[in-house]
């Protein structure tokens with residue numbers, strides 16, 4: 254089966270089907286491009302402020318932006334009052350594509366319909382329409398037998414969802430329809446992915462056979478990027494002609510045991526990718542050399558170990574049976590318990606609690622900043638700080654993320670997540686640098702971190718990478734281009750600033766490059782040096 258002119262879906266050595274390249278792709282090339290996924294539903298939190306057809310989001314998340322159009326108004330579908338659209342055009346397209354089949358059923362419900370049920374309604378309506386792309390969904394892995402063996406509680410809940418979808422879409426609840434709906438629910442459970450903005454803010458869930466056919470690897474060679482309703486799968490590294498395309502279904506920076514458990518529990522397979530073949534000896538699972546104080550430092554966890562080992566998620570964290578390894582396992586579990594995940598016992602997402610988790614792991618003296626769960630803790634800490642308007646703290650965390658973590662977790666400089674993190678850092682750097690005389694800016698300056706130059710360095714980096722990460726014509730690409738022209742373009746802010754200092758245009762670019770080259774080593778030193786960070790912490794506390 255050919256899904257595009259340069260790929261084909263065929264049998265994979267991993268079992269089932271996979272997507273294969275029929276020509277060679279280089280890092281940054283578009284492997285698959287879709288104008289819109291076949292099935293897409295918004296999260297309950299996004300229904301009121303997002304167009305259900307083009308996914309234009311009208312709320313501005315902190316420091317994000319691409320795909321957000323605050324000037325836009327979204328209005329309820331007058332029929333069901335369950336979905337909103339930003340224009341008559343979007344409404345008409347949605348109606349034609351399938352909303353006409355679901356509108357009555359959605360409208361009859363007083364509450365928000367769970368995403369999976371709503372998505373199943375769209376698939377069932379699509380299957381009835383006879384459109385051959387929907388037919389492809391019936392070829393997907395469903396793991397129905399495995400779902401049935403998960404126990405009556407889980408399977409009963411899935412059967413109930415199937416039954417509800419059949420009822421809400423107005424089909425007869427006979428055995429044939431119910432069986433088909435159960436297949437659809439199973440397919441959705443192990444094939445949907447998150448619908449996100451170009452800057453990875455969550456919006457809902459999607460299913461499309463043309464992307465769901467892609468198998469998983471913990472060292473993926475491709476990544477999925479959204480641009481409003483458009484989806485592209487972009488190569489991260491070289492994919493040879495005939496080679497299989499892999500994306501990562503999970504956080505592939507997680508330790509071996511956590512990755513294996515997630516893939517087994519959610520997707521029913523044992524991952525045998527190149528990284529998993531190394532087991533827990535892979536570099537990302539390693540700790541730093543122990544120091545003489547190490548044994549004392551990791552005793553902090555002792556009081557909590559008994560409580561932790563009662564948790565069903567404990568086995569995936571076990572790193573070894575010696576006392577020290579048991580303590581490290583418990584610390585890993587403890588760090589994870591601070592992250593948002595369905596099976597974590599989230600103990601809070603405030604900047605203070607996340608910071609505490611980071612500090613405890615860091616104080617072991619052997620926990621690399623790029624070893625899980627540190628990267629996720631840093632990301633969530635930065636997000637929590639931004640939400641709490643603690644911009645200076647967020648800036649320090651994002652500098653560490655940019656310098657120490659992202660190059661390890663996302664090795665390709667054009668990895669879209671890495672580029673988006675850089676964009677967030679750049680935007681924040683510019684905002685914070687507007688208060689040059691604040692004690693925080695002065696403390697950073699004393700460490701050699703010149704915020705206006707840092708901003709320009711990041712903007713230059715993002716501008717170079719965006720054609721490969723998101724594409725120049727995408728909303729994110731256009732936003733970056735706009736910023737670049739306003740600041741770096743002829744007659745832009747920078748040119749004006751240099752002209753005021755008497756520096757002529759030919760020398761301006763060279764001068765900027767020199768300033769950037771001089772600054773980077775200082776920013777790197779700042780990011781690695783805990784003493785400098787402590788100095789900043791003091792300034793922040795003051």
Ligand SMILES: C[S@@+](CC[C@H](N)C(=O)[O-])C[C@H]1O[C@@H](n2cnc3c(N)ncnc32)[C@H](O)[C@@H]1O
Nearest residue numbers: 267269270393394444465466467468469520522
């Ligand atoms: C989104 S689908 C991918 C397409 C699937 N192979 C098919 O034929 O429909 C996810 C399912 O594919 C299989 N799969 C994906 N990646 C795999 C891997 N690395 N090793 C083994 N099975 C994998 C698992 O059965 C998983 O539940």
